[in-house]
Amino acid sequence: MPSAKSNRVAERRRVRNAPLRTRAKTLVSQAKISIESGDGGNVEKSLLAAVVALDKAAQKGVLHRRNVSRRKSRLMKQFNASKARSAD
Numbered sequence: 530m531p532s533a534k535s536n537r538v539a540e541r542r543r544v545r546n547a548p549l550r551t552r553a554k555t556l557v558s559q560a561k562i563s564i565e566s567g568d569g570g571n572v573e574k575s576l577l578a579a580v581v582a583l584d585k586a587a588q589k590g591v592l593h594r595r596n597v598s599r600r601k602s603r604l605m606k607q608f609n610a611s612k613a614r615s616a617d
Contacts, residue, residue: 546591553582553592560604564611576608 531539560579563572580601587597 546589549582549586549589549591553579553586556582557600557604561607564604564607567611567615572608572611576604579604 556575556579560572560575563575583592583597583600586592587594
């Protein structure tokens, strides 16, 4: 059973981490939408913003580095597949 101090610490961390986690999730979903729509120059810009947000979250310990790596890998895989489709 967590103590009162442990609860206070957990709450402080939750408040500090929530905006970083939310920003990363928002930018990743925006990047996915722009990849699917095939919006030329905006895709790379949104992809870069998502990668930066994920890296910052990992650096600060909000998300695990392997979780971030997996998300970035999947994003790049989607991006490359959409580029290949548009080239055909």
